[in-house]
Amino acid sequence: MELxxxxxxxxxxxxxxxxxxxERLHIVQPTVSQQIRRLERELGLKxxxxxxxxxxxxxxxxxxxxxxxxVLEAERSALEAMAALHAEQESTLRxxxxxxxxxxxxxxxxxxxxxxxxxxxxxVSAPRAARLQQVRDGELDAAFVRGADAHSPGxxxxxxxxxxxxxxxxxxxxxxxxxxxxLSDLAGFPLRITPRDTNPYLVxxxxxxxxxxxxxxxxxxxxxxxxxxxxxxxxxxxxxxxYYAAQARxxxxxxxxxxxFAAPAPxxxxxxxxxxxxxxxxLAALLDxxxxxxxxxx
Numbered sequence: 589m590e591l592x593x594x595x596x597x598x599x600x601x602x603x604x605x606x607x608x609x610x611e612r613l614h615i616v617q618p619t620v621s622q623q624i625r626r627l628e629r630e631l632g633l634k635x636x637x638x639x640x641x642x643x644x645x646x647x648x649x650x651x652x653x654x655x656x657x658x659v660l661e662a663e664r665s666a667l668e669a670m671a672a673l674h675a676e677q678e679s680t681l682r683x684x685x686x687x688x689x690x691x692x693x694x695x696x697x698x699x700x701x702x703x704x705x706x707x708x709x710x711x712v713s714a715p716r717a718a719r720l721q722q723v724r725d726g727e728l729d730a731a732f733v734r735g736a737d738a739h740s741p742g743x744x745x746x747x748x749x750x751x752x753x754x755x756x757x758x759x760x761x762x763x764x765x766x767x768x769x770x771l772s773d774l775a776g777f778p779l780r781i782t783p784r785d786t787n788p789y790l791v792x793x794x795x796x797x798x799x800x801x802x803x804x805x806x807x808x809x810x811x812x813x814x815x816x817x818x819x820x821x822x823x824x825x826x827x828x829x830x831y832y833a834a835q836a837r838x839x840x841x842x843x844x845x846x847x848x849f850a851a852p853a854p855x856x857x858x859x860x861x862x863x864x865x866x867x868x869x870x871l872a873a874l875l876d877x878x879x880x881x882x883x884x885x886x
Contacts, residue, residue: 601635633646679706680707686734700873712731720740720861723863734751751833753794754831755828755847775798780821780828793856
């Protein structure tokens with residue numbers, strides 16, 4: 589049984605005339621007659637009594653009419669539900685986030701609201717590889733990442749701002765009294781940083797900057813959580829780590845001093861990852877909001 593057959597049956601049942609039913613359905617009468625006969629054969633029941641002058645419902649036709657109305661009502665209900673879901677999806681932007689965006693994320697969302705006030709944003713936190721796959725699969729509209737992958741089929745990396753890194757030191761250490769910290773001054777202190785397989789772009793940027801400053805960094809305990817790592821730096825043997833400047837500005841750590849590096853300061857580029865040739869107006873608004881931020885905002 590096809591939905592169109594049910595629709596044709598209801599039209600004939602309500603008009604009690606094949607010609608008028610065909611006009612109502614905007615099709616030719618033979619098509620209506622053919623489909624009604626096919627429906628009757630499938631059901632094994634005669635639905636209409638036909639004479640040269642009249643069309644009337646049989647007992648089976650009257651019984652089937654109530655069910656036919658229910659089928660068409662279910663169709664309408666399903667279409668309305670899917671239309672509402674489509675409208676909701678069209679007005680929702682799903683964006684993958686990365687750690688350390690700090691005030692930049694708030695600035696982006698503020699700028700996006702100014703450009704597209706009707707747009708709802710759903711933020712999704714996931715590891716980098718998962719974020720990239722979700723963009724590729726269409727589960728995310730876009731994702732913020734740091735560093736661009738050379739081989740990422742099905743993805744486009746749109747460059748945004750550069751995130752400056754700052755040193756996190758014990759507030760009581762003499763280096764914390766300076767407005768800037770030279771990387772070379774940290775050569776003798778253990779560096780607490782995330783494992784390279786967790787964040788290769790950050791680790792390579794920091795270790796590369798240390799080597800450019802003339803030393804190989806002494807690796808200390810791995811960075812675990814903000815709370816535990818900063819507490820260990822503040823209380824234990826002198827050590828240091830790095831934070832994105834935007835994150836440091838909102839990181840509560842009264843016994844830690846965040847100090848910018850002396851030039852040349854290490855920084856990591858942030859990208860917005862999308863599917864290639866994504867025509868969405870929502871994405872255009874998000875990219876415009878991102879590009880409205882200066883390098884130092886956040």
